[in-house]
Amino acid sequence: MKPFFSVRDLRSGYAGGVVLDGVDLDLEPGGILAVLGRNGVGKTTLISTVMGFVRPYGGSVTVDGREIAGARVDVIACAGVGVVPQGRRVFAPLTVAEHLAIAARRPARGPWTRARILDLLPRLGERLGHRGDQLSGGEQQMLAIARALLGNPRLLLLDEPSDGLAPAIVAQVGEVVREVSAQGMTVVLVEQNLGLALSVAENVAVMQKGRIVHRAPCAEFASRPDDRRRLLGVE
Known part of the structure; x- marks a missing residue:
């Protein structure tokens, strides 16, 4: 079976x-891949390049067989990313309700409606009238996740x-990631928090100097402290 998400x-x-x-x-449909690495190895650039914020010099990125490398951000979003x-x-002067309304302006067919998202993230429902700059860091993160889910992506980059x-x-973020994966969404999680990454992902890919240098199932990586120390500088 061909991978749902492929980078070459x-x-x-x-x-x-x-x-x-x-x-x-490579990532199969509904899978969760944690991309790990020390600061400055290229993890955020990977997310930015896949999403179209940074134009690639070369290579291929496909989602469900569709080539998106070098496409505009809106084209990539329409491809399900x-x-x-x-x-x-988040936008400081806009309320939670306004953020959600903007994200829902171009409705994408799928299970993630405003009502369902507020059921998953009830704190946002309590803060609908609050501006972005009145939210805690955790509330802002939940709003950012809600905004992305309203597009009903098939591939979610965090x-x-x-x-x-x-x-x-952090534990609540993990619960949300597990829930969207259980609903069939494919997830790429770039993360410094090793505990979170290993608790939600099925596989890890470790970056060094702009390359993937190690791949392993999470259970295997968790059981190998020498690999973690060598690749990430942690126990």
Whole structure:
């Protein structure tokens, strides 16, 4: 069976400099892949290149057999890709309700409606009238996730969703990732929080210097402290 999400020899960077230097990835439908690595190895650039924020120098990215490498962001979104960016990027003056209304302006067919998302993330329902700058970090992260889900993507890219969050909110992020995967969504999770990554993903891919240098099932990676120390500098 062909992979649902495939990256082949993907190369990109900024102002002519190389950050991604031949990335290869495969992910089956409904799977969760954790992309790990130390700071500065190219993880966010990978997400940005797949989503079209950064134009690749070369290589291939396919979603369900459709080539999207180098396409515009709106074309990639229409191909079924959604993103929760690092730093959340909510709009300070807009209310939660306004964020959700904007995200729902171009409805995509699928199970994730406003009502269902608020059932999954009830705190947002309590904060509909609050502006982005009145939300806690955890609430902003849930809003960023809700905004992405309203597009009913088939592939969801999450870039450091636990960054700056309290442990209880990190656990909630994990629950949301597991839920959307159980509903058939394919997930790429870029994460520094090893505990979160290993608790939700099925497989890990470790990046170094713009390349994938190690792949393993999560259970295997969790059982090998020497690999974690060598690749990530953690126990």
